[in-house]
Amino acid sequence: xxxxxxxxxxxxxxxxxxxxxxxxxxxxxxxxxxxxxxxxxxxxxxxxxxxxxxxxxxxxxxxxxxxxxxxxxxxxxxxxxxxxxxxxxxxxxxxxxxxxxxxxxxxxxxxxxxxxxxxxxxxxxxxxxxxxxxxxxxxxxxxxxxxxxxxxxxxxxxxxxxxxxxxxxxxxxxxxxxxxxxxxxxxxxxxxxxxxxxxxxxxxxxxxxxxxxxxxxxxxxxxxxxxxxxxxxxxxxxxxxxxxxxxxxxxxxxxxxxxxxxxxxxxxxxxxxxxxxxxxxxxxxxxxxxxxxxxxxxxxxxxxxxxxxxxxxxxxxxxxxxxxxxxxxxxxxxxxxxxxxxxxxxxxxxxxxxxxxxxxxxxxxxxxxxxxxxxxxxxxxxxxxxxxxxxxxxxxxxxxxxxxxxxxxxxxxxxxxxxxxxxxx
Amino acid sequence: xxxxxxxxxxxxxxxxxxxxxxxxxxxxxxxxxxxxxxxxxxxxxxxxxxxxxxxxxxxxxxxxxxxxxxxxxxxxxxxxxxxxxxxxxxxxxxxxxxxxxxxxxxxxxxxxxxxxxxxxxxxxxxxxxxxxxxxxxxxxxxxxxxxxxxxxxxxxxxxxxxxxxxxxxxxxxxxxxxxxxxxxxxxxxxxxxxxxxxxxxxxxxxxxxxxxxxxxxxxxxxxxxxxxxxxxxxxxxxxxxxxxxxxxxxxxxxxxxxxxxxxxxxxxxxxxxxxxxxxxxxxxxxxxxxxxxxxxxxxxxxxxxxxxxxxxxxx
Numbered sequence: 001x002x003x004x005x006x007x008x009x010x011x012x013x014x015x016x017x018x019x020x021x022x023x024x025x026x027x028x029x030x031x032x033x034x035x036x037x038x039x040x041x042x043x044x045x046x047x048x049x050x051x052x053x054x055x056x057x058x059x060x061x062x063x064x065x066x067x068x069x070x071x072x073x074x075x076x077x078x079x080x081x082x083x084x085x086x087x088x089x090x091x092x093x094x095x096x097x098x099x100x101x102x103x104x105x106x107x108x109x110x111x112x113x114x115x116x117x118x119x120x121x122x123x124x125x126x127x128x129x130x131x132x133x134x135x136x137x138x139x140x141x142x143x144x145x146x147x148x149x150x151x152x153x154x155x156x157x158x159x160x161x162x163x164x165x166x167x168x169x170x171x172x173x174x175x176x177x178x179x180x181x182x183x184x185x186x187x188x189x190x191x192x193x194x195x196x197x198x199x200x201x202x203x204x205x206x207x208x209x210x211x212x213x214x215x216x217x218x219x220x221x222x223x224x225x226x227x228x229x230x231x232x233x234x235x236x237x238x239x240x241x242x243x244x245x246x247x248x249x250x251x252x253x254x255x256x257x258x259x260x261x262x263x264x265x266x267x268x269x270x271x272x273x274x275x276x277x278x279x280x281x282x283x284x285x286x287x288x289x290x291x292x293x294x295x296x297x298x299x300x301x302x303x304x305x306x307x308x309x310x311x312x313x314x315x316x317x318x319x320x321x322x323x324x325x326x327x328x329x330x331x332x333x334x335x336x337x338x339x340x341x342x343x344x345x346x347x348x349x350x351x352x353x354x355x356x357x358x359x360x361x362x363x364x365x366x367x368x369x370x371x372x373x374x375x376x377x378x379x380x381x382x383x384x385x386x387x388x389x390x391x392x393x394x395x396x397x398x399x400x401x402x403x404x405x406x407x408x409x410x411x412x413x414x415x416x417x418x419x420x421x422x423x424x425x
Numbered sequence: 426x427x428x429x430x431x432x433x434x435x436x437x438x439x440x441x442x443x444x445x446x447x448x449x450x451x452x453x454x455x456x457x458x459x460x461x462x463x464x465x466x467x468x469x470x471x472x473x474x475x476x477x478x479x480x481x482x483x484x485x486x487x488x489x490x491x492x493x494x495x496x497x498x499x500x501x502x503x504x505x506x507x508x509x510x511x512x513x514x515x516x517x518x519x520x521x522x523x524x525x526x527x528x529x530x531x532x533x534x535x536x537x538x539x540x541x542x543x544x545x546x547x548x549x550x551x552x553x554x555x556x557x558x559x560x561x562x563x564x565x566x567x568x569x570x571x572x573x574x575x576x577x578x579x580x581x582x583x584x585x586x587x588x589x590x591x592x593x594x595x596x597x598x599x600x601x602x603x604x605x606x607x608x609x610x611x612x613x614x615x616x617x618x619x620x621x622x623x624x625x626x627x628x629x630x631x632x633x634x635x636x637x638x639x640x641x642x643x644x645x646x647x648x649x650x651x652x653x654x655x656x657x658x659x660x661x662x663x664x665x666x667x668x669x670x671x672x673x674x675x676x677x678x679x680x681x682x683x684x685x686x687x688x689x690x691x692x693x694x695x696x697x698x699x700x701x702x703x704x705x706x707x708x709x710x711x712x713x714x715x716x717x718x719x720x721x722x723x724x725x726x727x728x729x730x731x732x733x734x735x736x737x738x739x740x
Binding site: 197199205272287313316317319 | 429522524542544545547549550553554557564565566567568599602605628629630631633634685
């Protein structure tokens with residue numbers, strides 16, 4: 001008889017089933033046995049009074065840096081950061097060295113994930129060989145090896161013809177193309193949002209138009225091909241509007257937004273601290289408002305971290321010379337709760353952006369507490385006030401723009417396949 | 426006016442990173458202090474003991490002739506010890522980070538680092554990581570506070586006041602740290618600042634800094650009591666920001682004919698180095714309106730004042 005665990009007295013929120021109710025959750029072996037108002041006998045009981053009991057959270061946009069950039073993060077340290085942040089499942093981007101653009105590379109990720117034995121990891125394969133934007137990668141074989149989506153993330157696919165062919169080809173395997181929408185010519189040598197703040201600071205700007213031109217082009221190509229397009233880390237008001245119109249016109253487009261784009265503006269760059277340098281860059285207050293509206297009305301489907309670790313020494317330099325990217329696995333949930341609950345989303349709405357919505361984009365059967373599903377569960381203490389401290393993070397890197405921030409809410413227990421993989425002290 | 430060697434009680438800043446942060450009072454303290462130091466340069470023995478025993482390091486990671494010379498002489502006239510190094514002769518060219526290089530210099534005991542660097546915010550990076558004072562001698566397109574101050578000092582000297590004047594800045598505003606420092610300083614002291622240049626070289630949102638934008642010199646010139654003409658970097662043409670040097674000279678070059686419509690007593694300034702025949706004709710550069718060399722002379726007094734104040738602020 002498999003080991004049973006009863007999680008009792010929690011507020012169970014399972015948006016996939018439309019459940020938001022005080023219920024007891026019974027796990028048996030590695031799967032969900034039942035959701036019940038009764039109190040079945042179990043080998044182990046977890047008291048979830050005052051906690052939110054959610055399906056295991058999913059972060060569909062993570063950079064784990066392995067292979068090749070292990071000084072910043074490894075699959076093991078990134079997995080530890082994921083479960084500490086409440087994530088049972090993550091999808092990792094292929095911009096490693098070498099890029100994940102073949103079967104062997106994909107299998108290596110899965111093997112390392114198995115060795116780490118913490119979170120479930122889904123590889124994202126490159127759309128083009130070496131992420132160079134010239135020739136299609138072996139999308140069919142890489143799909144078979146386990147990649148759930150394709151992306152050249154970190155770089156946009158510059159050539160519209162290659163983008164078109166990538167969408168068409170990925171569609172055959174029912175795989176989504178996740179695109180970093182940016183026009184590299186318009187971005188030029190920009191390092192922050194173009195606007196009054198970049199003018200004051202004398203830093204080269206990246207105009208909103210750089211993102212908007214690319215989103216518009218890619219939605220047009222998604223309609224042309226009938227393929228699924230997922231817009232990574234939308235950051236501009238114009239981008240949100242283009243996605244809204246694209247959806248209305250019937251394009252198979254979905255979108256994600258990061259916590260930093262929802263909570264911070266380009267005013268942060270005043271310090272010239274590269275911890276506020278990422279691409280797309282922090283935009284203005286009106287962009288933040290538009291992103292929040294996009295979440296509210298469902299234009300934006302998913303919240304994802306774009307967790308991008310960089311070793312400390314690479315961020316201890318002049319702003320213009322530092323690499324783009326910030327980490328987010330361990331700050332995303334508390335920042336999202338603090339910034340969004342009540343103002344933008346209710347609890348079921350927030351949990352949906354972190355469970356069923358990314359599962360649907362990736363086409364994976366997760367993010368639900370339906371009986372029979374894998375027993376992936378995140379317990380959240382919604383009212384815990386605490387301070388984010390990068391020195392306590394499990395990630396190998398420290399480049400978090402929310403360090404020192406007072407937040408409310410955190411994951412207190414992360415259960416993967418019935419086994420507790422993280423427990424807050 | 427501060428007396429030589431007397432601690433400036435009102436001055437509390439350890440660093441001078443830009444003019445944006447300064448109040449009108451603080452700007453006036455620097456200008457008044459500079460006034461009191463100007464006399465030193467007219468002495469037969471151009472030296473006072475004010476900063477004896479202090480060490481000023483001139484860290485010029487980006488090339489400079491006039492600014493490094495000016496700071497070096499300014500520190501020398503205050504009897505500070507100075508060391509100066511450039512990128513080629515330093516460990517930065519061996520891949521050491523800016524912060525490490527500066528920390529090593531600081532470990533030898535230095536009171537002030539004067540930094541010129543091509544990256545905006547590089548002085549802020551040092552200020553965050555070091556104990557000594559940091560003076561920004563130009564950081565990319567961000568600020569060049571001592572140039573802004575010497576321009577203001579020169580205007581005040583010639584016009585008697587800054588408040589109420591219309592000061593024009595002409596040319597490549599987008600990439601100009603001189604423009605930004607002038608805009609902050611002059612608007613704080615009550616001047617109206619107008620800028621003029623090709624649309625491709627006027628940055629997004631500049632109006633938010635409190636200036637008005639023009640693209641037509643003939644409309645711009647008659648309004649100005651002072652025109653600060655910026656150097657046009659020839660490489661901007663190659664990156665597609667304007668079509669040709671010839672067109673730039675024709676549309677945005679300041680010549681005597683255009684100045685016929687100027688106000689009486691117009692001052693022409695240029696931070697140097699000049700492209701004679703492009704943004705400014707020789708007749709204007711050397712003509713009766715020009716105060717270009719006064720700017721250079723005044724730069725010394727302003728830099729003496731800045732070094733004196735930041736050293737005094739630390740006690």
